[in-house]
Every structure is written in structure tokens, then in C-alpha cells.
Amino acid sequence: MKSMKKYILLGILSLIIVGGGIGYYMFNKKVPTLENTTSDYVIGANDLFNEFENNESEALKKYENKIIEVTGKVISVKNNDNDSNIILEADMAMAGGVNCSFKYKQDEEITKGSIVTIKGQCQGFLMDVVLNNSQLIK
Known part of the structure; x- marks a missing residue:
């Protein structure tokens, strides 16, 4: 009976160690860049925003994680120490x-009022359409 408890404890300890290792790996896993990926959709900021504004559930089905x-x-344009955030105008948006x-922080000088093309992964719609892991195209 005593040796059975020892094996059960050893099994539980092994599961904890393996689970901790997997958790550590997933936490530190780097997100791949979109630099060499092809776009699923090419669209203007106004059109993208309007699709979400007019029918959010259909737009989510179409664009989420694309x-x-x-x-x-x-x-x-907001540049922090380690990252950047750019907001593109949509005529129908309140703000x-x-x-x-x-x-990462944008090295290229991007000014308010300029026209840019950005590739990113769509995460959904809050007050704005949200694109993460973005890459500046031009």
C-alpha cells in the first residue's frame, strides 16, 4: 500500500512538471510576424469600418483572425518605448x-494626415476595428 502511494505521488509530480514546462513554453512563445504572409483581404479603412458598423456579426465571421x-x-500616431499604435480614419466613425x-516602435516617420497601407490580423470591433501584430506596407 505504501509503494502504491509513492507511485501515485510520483505520477502527480511528473504531471505538474510537464504541465509547468508546457505553460512556460506557451507563455514565452513568440508571435510570428506578418511580413511574409499574404493578405486574406485588401480593403480601405472606410469600407472595413462600415462593414463592422452595418453588421458586426457578419463582419466578424468574415474578418476575425484574418x-x-x-x-x-x-x-x-502613438509611439511608446517598445510599440506603436496608428489609427486610420473612417468617415462613419465618431472617433x-x-x-x-x-x-515594435515604428522607425519610419508617419505623420498625421498621410495615407498608409497596413497589414494586420483582425481581432474584432470595439469602438474601432482592431488590427494586431501590424506591419507597415507603405
Whole structure:
């Protein structure tokens, strides 16, 4: 009976160690860049925002977790120490339109009012359409 408890404890300890290793790996796993990926959709910022504004559930089915290449007018640029955020204008939006988050600080000078093309992964719609893991195309 004593040796059976020892094996059960050893089994539980092994599961904890394996689970901890998997958790550590998943936590530290890097997100791949979109640099060499093809876009699922190429669309303007106004059109993308309007699709979400008019029918959010259908737009989510179509765009969520897809790679989207969007072109629009920059209305906001925020550079932090390690990342950047660019918001593209949409005419129907009360404020904002398409929110593009970058994993790194933008080296290129992007000014308010310029027209840019950005590729990112669509995460859904809050007040803006949200694109994460973005890459500046031009």
C-alpha cells in the first residue's frame, strides 16, 4: 500500500512538471510576424469600418483572425518605448476607425494626415476595428 502511494505521488509530480514546462513554453512563445504572409483581404479603412458598423456579426465571421491589408488616412500616431499604435480614419466613425497595433516602435516617420497601407490580423470591433501584430506596407 505504501509503494502504491509513492507511485501515485510520483505520477502527480511528473504531471505538474510537464504541465509547468508546457505553460512556460506557451507563455514565452513568440508571435510570428506578418511580413511574409499574404493578405486574406485588401480593403480601405472606410469600407472595413462600415462593414463592422452595418453588421458586426457578419463582419466578424468574415474578418476575425484574418490577415487584412487596409489603406487609409492617419489620424493618430502613438509611439511608446517598445510599440506603436496608428489609427486610420473612417468617415462613419465618431472617433477613430481602424486601430492598428504594432509589436515594435515604428522607425519610419508617419505623420498625421498621410495615407498608409497596413497589414494586420483582425481581432474584432470595439469602438474601432482592431488590427494586431501590424506591419507597415507603405
